[in-house]
Amino acid sequence: MSGIADVALRAGVSKSTASRALSGAGHTSERTRTRVLAAASELGYVPSTNAVSLATGRTRNIGVVMPRVNRWFFAEVLEGIQATLLARGYDLTLYDAKPGSPERARVFTEFFARKRFDGLIAVGIEPVDDEIGQLQAVGRPIVSVVGAQDQPGVVGIDDVRASRRATEHLLGLGHRKIAFLGAGDAEVWANVDRLRLEGYRAAMSDAGLSASILHVPSPVTLPGGYAAAVDLLSDDRRPTAILAVCDEVAIGAIIAARRLGIAVPASLSVVGIDDHEFAEMFALTTLRQEPQEQGALAARVLLETLQHPDNPTLIEPMPARLIVRNSTASVDPSQL
Amino acid sequence: MSGIADVALRAGVSKSTASRALSGAGHTSERTRTRVLAAASELGYVPSTNAVSLATGRTRNIGVVMPRVNRWFFAEVLEGIQATLLARGYDLTLYDAKPGSPERARVFTEFFARKRFDGLIAVGIEPVDDEIGQLQAVGRPIVSVVGAQDQPGVVGIDDVRASRRATEHLLGLGHRKIAFLGAGDAEVWANVDRLRLEGYRAAMSDAGLSASILHVPSPVTLPGGYAAAVDLLSDDRRPTAILAVCDEVAIGAIIAARRLGIAVPASLSVVGIDDHEFAEMFALTTLRQEPQEQGALAARVLLETLQHPDNPTLIEPMPARLIVRNSTASVDPSQL
């Protein structure tokens, strides 16, 4: 456990010189610098992060809050953030904040107040009431991933546009009876769900099909989509196509269709949003978003902000490309 | 940003008295204590974790390393750890360490050397070569989740026993041609996979079926299990039952069977290990393990060790119960 004092001693300089040589800040002669560096590596010197933080006020640590980690999207975003921070030598402190839970309240008050991080990445956090103020009160830069597109510092795709595009794909195939599957009432993702529903509605309206708009609520999970689809598809007057709020729901719907003996895509087209890791296996047509990239971008933007606090970075919405696989086809004329 | 000095001033005491009153260590008169507490809350005082850590040597932070976070098991374990730490006021610093990656090397050397945590939880880390030494060198207590059962401080189920039990379930239903699906060669989970394969082999041998042992390699993912099962089941001499290394692979196999028109469980029994969140939806018979509990236990044990370093806690293997659903049935006599 040798400290900078030991290094200084061994290099025959003062602590301050050693510090300068090691951190690169301030002037040091080439000769002493190499001597200090040598001494440090010989001793296996590792600076105490606590002492550094105390003296400088920076932690080299980033906080990440998300409502949960056991969902494909969140896990992917987390990996993207992690990789980027790691490359820059930053640590990552994770905070779990399930909506409405008492733990969440503690995170927002107690844990955030400790300010153990230089900046915060909020993923899929839709702050309610006082949470907004609590986030502000942290007094550290914040970047969000998925959230209201109108706020600054938000990384994500344009959800309205994505689901509109997906709907148009189905319309282009001749479908008229298109159901939107997903987005129950009090969901985690309420915001995103709402935006995607909106895109679907807009596309339907534009096609003169306002009357055919059909919003089927479903839990936003694979089993949830399965169950909801079983109900929906058991009806005689079932739709010819389904737009799911995300791939997990879409895949649930495909599995439901198979079980009911409904051929996909011959008798039913299904399109999702995400390009989930299972999408290929189910030949799912979907709008691809890349959560790892979103996480990486969020991290980059945040680190950039830390370096140049008054250099506000404008974040462009990320692209969402239509990936056509084999879950969508032209509508069967007999079904019209 | 008021510090303890401000609190002390406001309460009309010295810094040390304020510190004692706030931390509860040492004696303080009831009266001054309440005064200090009042002053602290009026000022919204939050101790600087850096200063505390520097002075005490403890961080109130736990490190968690795992090879990845976007797999059901890991994500669940992480949630279990998180919840437990949160309840005790501990922070969680996450380290991603994909096997063999250069990032992993950095984590094990650079990041661990910073010792930003009081203890470490290693989930599914199968340390190689120098990594073992590097973990030791951290000089902090370590608890593992899943790993060699013979090492101390390891939380997990008895994998050999679990897969033996699963195999016996199939044997009890009259199956003789039972394939083990999973565990390719150079897999992340090599250790666990090997143990489960071993349990299967043991059960088969005990039943006098050594000759029928059939190990079919498959990537340990749902799509991987799907692909491997499609191959396996396309063969005329296909097995009447499959034991999958985990539920994700098992579910892949069920989906494959359905696509091939093979009825589960009538013509094919499938059993998994995990009780994954999708298991119920696929009526999968499985051996349930509870990763959240494992994470929580690991966290509890670690915190306990921090409090009583010389009180070695013995960790019992966690139970794995057979959950019989509808993916297994007595073998069809015509298939024998």
Next chain:
DNA sequence: TTGTAAGCGTTATCAA
């Protein structure tokens, strides 16, 4: 029970 003062391991200021 309380206060003084010395750490904890760095960085930052200011002379030299």
Next chain:
DNA sequence: TTGATAACGCTTACAA
């Protein structure tokens, strides 16, 4: 370019 010395914000002997 370098070196004393004072922060950083807290805990903890040691004295009172």
